[in-house]
Amino acid sequence: MKHLFVSIVSKGAKSNTYKFALAKFLLDYSKTQNLKEEDYEISFYEIATKFLEYYWFQECKYKFKQDFNKDKMPVVIRIIQEHCGTEYIADSYEKYFKNRQELQETLIREIEKKCFDNVIPRFQPDEQNEFYQHFYSRAKDGKAYKSSSEKKIILKYEALKFFKKENETLSKILVLEWAKFLEKTNFTPRLISKIELMKDPKRNSLTKFRKILMEMEEECFYCGTKLENTDVHIDHFIPWSYIYEDELWNLVQSCSKCNLIKSDSLPPKDCIEKIVIRNEQRALSKWNSDITDYYENCYKAGFQIVNIENLQCNRA
Ligand SMILES: [Zn+2]
Structure with a gap:
């Protein structure tokens, strides 16, 4: 599993950072779960909720550039820009959405609908489904995936156990690969620390x-x-x-x-x-x-x- 995780985050096509975000979701999710000997059903809605948080910080707080392929802005960024504008937002994530719950819901629903058809089936290209089971199937050309009506994945118990146990090491590997990708298009101080956090920070007392x-x-x-x-x-x-x-x-x-x-x-x-x-x-x-x-x-x-x-x- 470690080999598979490392090869997913460090190899393969990188036109956007979705696979990093999905890996982060799996690690963050596993950290919060109690270990029980069964598989874990996770809805796309739940994944989209975290995707919004991760990308809101990158777009509205850190102002990272994500258009590694100049003409291909990731859909999640387009969705955020469309609803939250393109300017830097000074409010914290929590404060910003506190009075905009409807907007938050709209954003999550759009991400849920538009962002996962590639990343979820392609996260495990060998189709052994070691980490999770998904409900996509290959289209006739054998390459593309048909969108799935079941908007969920089933995370394997063994995978959750692995993500929990190796959380710290895997997170470090993930942050490094994510930073290697983003530093190509971003000139910003403390890139790694920013990727490592990606939520409202606890600020030091001044x-x-x-x-x-x-x-x-x-x-x-x-x-x-x-x-x-x-x-x-x-x-x-x-x-x-x-x-x-x-x-x-x-x-x-x-x-x-x-x-x-x-x-x-x-x-x-x-x-x-x-x-x-x-x-x-x-x-x-x-x-x-x-x-x-x-x-x-x-x-x-x-x-x-x-x-x-x-x-x-x-x-x-
Ligand atoms: Zn003054």
Whole structure:
């Protein structure tokens, strides 16, 4: 089974990342199940629910490019773009869909209907069905699969046991192969960490930076409001979702209003000069040449630039 899993994720045609997503689904699913000695029936709906999550993060949060074949955008991305737009979304996954449950249902139903006719039967090309049984059959030409009326797979007990036991190792292999595929079309920091997570992150507390930043300056970096100690927010200049780390050279102190407006977007371009000067004054200047590059690449990736009211950066 290990050999089969590795050969599925590392070999064969790669025009999109569905097989990685399906492998991730199987690993994630197995992790949550209690072992009982029987096969597990899994509906396409359940798989589609996780596909939405995986691809929503890649499309709306990380802004990965998925069109490895330039003229062939994966259907799941088309579905997400059609309903959620093509702009970066600052909200968390949970918050975004909390008030859009109907939209979430529509998306899952479309993914369920349109995305699995290739990946599910082709995930096990030798047709031994070692991992699961599916209900597709070959069309007359022997190549294509006829779509199946049974929208489910039956995951074998032995396979579930294997996915559970080897979960950590298999996940590492999967993330590596997925990253190898995406790095061909994506220039983004921390690609591997992003693929590894693909859900709302637990962010580290930034309070340890508060004292240092307030010693540097006592005003909001963006609007210049004098900050009271109780109302100091720590903001990632280059959005956290892009840069994926907490480093002092990228952190600024801000008022709650600016922090809320900016959220996980880019600040106006005028602010680059100000943070560069700040870093020069604070012995953080060795990262300054990177900031401009990060800013440009983050913008090119599709992150929005927000308007900050009473911006002071242009008067730095
Ligand atoms: Zn402010």
